[in-house]
Amino acid sequence: MPAQTPESVADAMYAMLKDYAGKKNLKAMDLTKAMIEKFGDDCDKQLCKSAIRILMDDARCTYSYVGGSYVVLNPDYGK
Amino acid sequence: MTDKKYPTPLLDDLEKGPWPSFVKEIKKSAKSPMVQDLLGLLERSYEEKIGHWKHGGLVGVQGYGGGVIGRYSDLPAEFPDVSEFHTIRVNQPSGWFYTSDALRTLCDIWDRHGSGLTNMHGSTGDIVFLGTKTTELEPIFSELTAAGFDLGGSGSDMRTPSCCNGMARCEWACYDTMAFCNDVTQTYQDELHRPAFPYKFKIKASGCPNDCVASIARSDMSVIGTWRDDIQIDPAAVKEYALAGKLDIGKDVAGRCPTKVIDWDGTTLAIDNSNCVKCMHCINVMPKALSPGKDRGATILIGAKAPIVQGALLASVLVPFIKLEQPYEDVKELIAAMWDLWAEHGKNRERIGEFIQRIGLGNFLEQIGLDPAPEMVIQPRTNPYIFYNL
Amino acid sequence: MSADVVKAKRKTDIGPPNYTKFLPPIIKENYGKWKYHEVPQPGVLVHTSHSGAKLYSVRAATPRLLSIETLRLFASIADEFTGGFLRFTSRNNVEFLATDEGKVAPLIARLKKEGYPVGGIGPSITNIVHTQGWVHCHSAASDASGVVKALMDELYPRFENMDLPGKTRIAFACCLNMCGAVHCSDIAVLAVHRKPPKINHATLGKTCEIPSTVAACPTGAIRPATVDGKQSVEVIEEQCMFCGNCFTVCPSMTMADPENDGISIWVGGKVSNARHEPMFSKLAIPYLPNNPPRWPEVTAAVKNIVDVYAKNARKFERIGEWIERIGWPKFFKLTGIEFTKYHLDDFTHAGESFKRSAQLRHSSEG
Numbered sequence A: 001m002p003a004q005t006p007e008s009v010a011d012a013m014y015a016m017l018k019d020y021a022g023k024k025n026l027k028a029m030d031l032t033k034a035m036i037e038k039f040g041d042d043c044d045k046q047l048c049k050s051a052i053r054i055l056m057d058d059a060r061c062t063y064s065y066v067g068g069s070y071v072v073l074n075p076d077y078g079k
Numbered sequence B: 001m002t003d004k005k006y007p008t009p010l011l012d013d014l015e016k017g018p019w020p021s022f023v024k025e026i027k028k029s030a031k032s033p034m035v036q037d038l039l040g041l042l043e044r045s046y047e048e049k050i051g052h053w054k055h056g057g058l059v060g061v062q063g064y065g066g067g068v069i070g071r072y073s074d075l076p077a078e079f080p081d082v083s084e085f086h087t088i089r090v091n092q093p094s095g096w097f098y099t100s101d102a103l104r105t106l107c108d109i110w111d112r113h114g115s116g117l118t119n120m121h122g123s124t125g126d127i128v129f130l131g132t133k134t135t136e137l138e139p140i141f142s143e144l145t146a147a148g149f150d151l152g153g154s155g156s157d158m159r160t161p162s163c164c165n166g167m168a169r170c171e172w173a174c175y176d177t178m179a180f181c182n183d184v185t186q187t188y189q190d191e192l193h194r195p196a197f198p199y200k201f202k203i204k205a206s207g208c209p210n211d212c213v214a215s216i217a218r219s220d221m222s223v224i225g226t227w228r229d230d231i232q233i234d235p236a237a238v239k240e241y242a243l244a245g246k247l248d249i250g251k252d253v254a255g256r257c258p259t260k261v262i263d264w265d266g267t268t269l270a271i272d273n274s275n276c277v278k279c280m281h282c283i284n285v286m287p288k289a290l291s292p293g294k295d296r297g298a299t300i301l302i303g304a305k306a307p308i309v310q311g312a313l314l315a316s317v318l319v320p321f322i323k324l325e326q327p328y329e330d331v332k333e334l335i336a337a338m339w340d341l342w343a344e345h346g347k348n349r350e351r352i353g354e355f356i357q358r359i360g361l362g363n364f365l366e367q368i369g370l371d372p373a374p375e376m377v378i379q380p381r382t383n384p385y386i387f388y389n390l
Numbered sequence C: 001m002s003a004d005v006v007k008a009k010r011k012t013d014i015g016p017p018n019y020t021k022f023l024p025p026i027i028k029e030n031y032g033k034w035k036y037h038e039v040p041q042p043g044v045l046v047h048t049s050h051s052g053a054k055l056y057s058v059r060a061a062t063p064r065l066l067s068i069e070t071l072r073l074f075a076s077i078a079d080e081f082t083g084g085f086l087r088f089t090s091r092n093n094v095e096f097l098a099t100d101e102g103k104v105a106p107l108i109a110r111l112k113k114e115g116y117p118v119g120g121i122g123p124s125i126t127n128i129v130h131t132q133g134w135v136h137c138h139s140a141a142s143d144a145s146g147v148v149k150a151l152m153d154e155l156y157p158r159f160e161n162m163d164l165p166g167k168t169r170i171a172f173a174c175c176l177n178m179c180g181a182v183h184c185s186d187i188a189v190l191a192v193h194r195k196p197p198k199i200n201h202a203t204l205g206k207t208c209e210i211p212s213t214v215a216a217c218p219t220g221a222i223r224p225a226t227v228d229g230k231q232s233v234e235v236i237e238e239q240c241m242f243c244g245n246c247f248t249v250c251p252s253m254t255m256a257d258p259e260n261d262g263i264s265i266w267v268g269g270k271v272s273n274a275r276h277e278p279m280f281s282k283l284a285i286p287y288l289p290n291n292p293p294r295w296p297e298v299t300a301a302v303k304n305i306v307d308v309y310a311k312n313a314r315k316f317e318r319i320g321e322w323i324e325r326i327g328w329p330k331f332f333k334l335t336g337i338e339f340t341k342y343h344l345d346d347f348t349h350a351g352e353s354f355k356r357s358a359q360l361r362h363s364s365e366g
């Protein structure tokens, strides 16, 4: 597997969020655990943190609050 | 004085009386249509004995997951100007000191973009701006950051740490609470703004066991100043207290020592320091004569919370004594180890105190690499159901 | 929000301004060098440094909810009397920091004239820590600011004087979430719901995640259910303790109830380590009605407890320490408060509060 970068992990997280949209809310730690499972030693918590930061800063995602904070797709992205 | 839109006889009654009135405060800001509608809505609550707020809608500033609390009224048709009434938490400066200019800067920003109502401060210790619309959030944020302020936390993230005024104005501060508080606030900006925890996490710092910021009851990590050596005694000042006669040193000081380690023979005061539990009582009542020892540091306690979800907890001892000196590397390593474990294994909405109860303090210590110590308990267990791991 | 907003170089994660910018010169010069302090009169602290410098702090009450007009007033008072320096305390008081003793009396006069009383230091009742209530929160079982105002109008002389045996900290929270963490106060005034949630089956399936709603209930009283063909939940009412936890997770389970919501009173908690270790507040009065705008039943009950404590406690005893000395039976007798079945704990750690010894204070009067 090629080494992962914050950008590639961000893309993988974004794809996962799209899969789960409307089915299950995901917290930052859910995404992190899923990425570490998927990429194994090529990924760690710090890389995942940077990836989430990318998703937030380029406005693909936002945080929502439903009895806990979740990472969700930004409905206004690209508008 | 105000051109109020609604009669508010019930609220008006709370303008009377000697205590400063929140109704007067609201009316001082009633040039804002939002505040006029707030008065109407609140009067309705007083008539009906029921609140008129609900959750809802996604609000926040881009990139942050905390700092804004969305609030919508359930009577938007009747009180349209207060249909959105979001709160903004603004990072508190350590110790809550201000200059008049800094206060005016905050007022001007809030005048331009919100209701003009504040809490100084909210229960988290942050400055609270009470009531604005979604469209004002980004402008407020950019004006705040331009003025050197930032947002606080809300949701599953860290809250702005808070502290007593410590060395700035208290002779009993056993470590520099404001320096520590500011340092951890700045170090953990990411954890404060981007929720990645199971639930909230609060750090509060008090300079001595009087605990003026109630850290032992209100924070997940409570840092309370203390000392290890002998209480410093100024015998001449002790004599002055005895001569002044307002204080009965035998009864009021020695008699109230919880561990009864003070001897007073009418002229000399002696303390068995090895059995003093650093409660502060004797020092509190004889501030000119007694002061904490010179080998100072702090006790770190963990896990206080209000009753939701599994019942209220007071914090319990995690590190009996630590020197607590800049750059606080040891404390930060401890925090990192705890967060790592709790973030990965904590359930949604499980505070760290509840998490420790679930997995057991022994297992928690093992995972974060701390040794068990008798200071952590009132007494060893009495229950013989021991989970031996062989 | 569009992506270009972000690209326009936003400043983030700068944190609060460094506190050293806001410290008056006398504090910078004497930081960590204070020797002792005195309280020459109510509301005034005088700190003396090893260098001999003296700092005069004047503490005044605020209602916590403050208009920017008032903050501007405080700013101009600070300019006039204390070189522009002021601070707020952990209990929502404001403190003006003067270096000139001559400024103290006129400063106090000015604050009083503007309607902000001076006091709250030493063995007094300082400001009541409180929450948002009907002014801003969705789960409130009562207002917060109104109850606090009514209480402090009544207890006001205790703020301005130092005539109590010990410090008396009162706190108010408008629901069991206790944003203000009232659970360790000398007197905690806590608003409560007393009926199970009302479920809106029409909206619940759409607005709430059913598994997390079920999981929210500490007593396991919530079960998934299909009602009129809609996915929803049901509550086993005998198991509900009205904590409102479900409502916070699911807005379709409302708790607010004008007839049955009200106020409970708890006593004997403390935070400070001085003398007795910190302790929780314990139930004194399970329920008093919500009676706005002045909550007369609540103010009378709190005043009674304070007065009985003032009369009977020894010097330095906090309410909890006093009750430990005299015992709970005598507390109920002296205050005339009825002891009921609600005072007997029946939640998880219930047994811990039962008396498991025959050491009792009996008196022949019965």
Ligand code: HEM
Binding pocket: A064, A065, A066, A067, A068, B055, B056, B057, B058, B059, B068, B069, B070, B071, B153, B154, B155, B156, B199, B200, B349, C207, C208, C209, C247, C248, C249, C250, C251
């Ligand atoms: C989307 C808009 C919402 C916003 C902005 C919001 C905001 C908040 C805030 C700020 C808190 C206080 C938490 C703290 O002290 O940091 C809170 C608590 C809570 N809200 Fe909401 N809320 C929203 C929607 C909801 C909805 C739809 C639900 C339930 C379905 C919900 C359930 C809760 C729960 C369970 C808590 C307590 C948990 C906690 O404090 O972490 N919220 N809400």
Ligand code: HEM
Binding pocket: B069, B071, B087, B119, B121, B122, B123, B124, B128, B218, B305, B306, B307, B308, C130, C131, C132, C136, C137, C138, C139, C177, C178, C179, C180, C181, C245, C248
């Ligand atoms: C299910 C649990 C909880 C819910 C739903 C909840 C909800 C809320 C909400 C909605 C607010 C915002 C109030 C407003 O400004 O309108 C708030 C504020 C706050 N909450 Fe909670 N909360 C919960 C638990 C807690 C707990 C357990 C604590 C403390 C140990 C806490 C501490 C706070 C604090 C300090 C504030 C700021 C209040 C103020 O500034 O007056 N909350 N909470």
Ligand code: HEM
Binding pocket: B382, B383, B384, B385
């Ligand atoms: C696994 C848990 C325990 C088991 C299996 C157990 C078993 C027993 C047995 C069989 C006896 C009767 C002995 C006799 O016939 O004289 C006994 C007596 C007693 N046990 Fe335990 N016990 C347990 C836990 C405890 C605990 C936790 C305590 C106290 C903290 C306790 C206190 C006592 C006392 C006070 C007696 C009476 C001793 C006497 O009569 O002198 N036991 N226990």
Ligand code: HEM
Binding pocket: B095, B163, B164, B165, B166, B169, B170, B210, B211, B212, B213, B284, B285, C037, C088, C089, C090, C091, C092, C093, C120, C126, C127, C167, C169, C271, C272, C274
């Ligand atoms: C007589 C000696 C004491 C002095 C000089 C003293 C000093 C102070 C100072 C400087 C503050 C302001 C702290 C701040 O708001 O940042 C304060 C507040 C406070 N202190 Fe202490 N402390 C003393 C004893 C105690 C004791 C014994 C307790 C508890 C039993 C206590 C509890 C508190 C509380 C709850 C506050 C918040 C009060 C407010 O903000 O209005 N203090 N104290």
Ligand code: SF4
Binding pocket: B164, B165, B166, B170, B171, B172, B173, B174, B206, B207, B208, B209, B210, B211, B212, B213
């Ligand atoms: S906690 Fe101790 S050091 Fe801090 S202000 Fe209170 S009395 Fe002083």
Ligand code: SF4
Binding pocket: B256, B257, B258, B259, B260, B261, B262, B271, B275, B276, B277, B278, B279, B280, B281, B282, B283, C275
């Ligand atoms: S600090 Fe407390 S325990 Fe120690 S000698 Fe003084 S009164 Fe006793």
Ligand code: SF4
Binding pocket: C131, C132, C133, C137, C138, C139, C140, C141, C173, C174, C175, C176, C177, C178, C179, C180
């Ligand atoms: S105590 Fe309850 S009702 Fe009051 S502000 Fe906090 S969450 Fe809201």
Ligand code: SF4
Binding pocket: C196, C197, C216, C217, C218, C219, C220, C221, C222, C235, C239, C240, C241, C242, C243, C244, C245, C246, C247
């Ligand atoms: S109010 Fe509390 S106990 Fe009752 S159903 Fe809701 S969560 Fe369960």
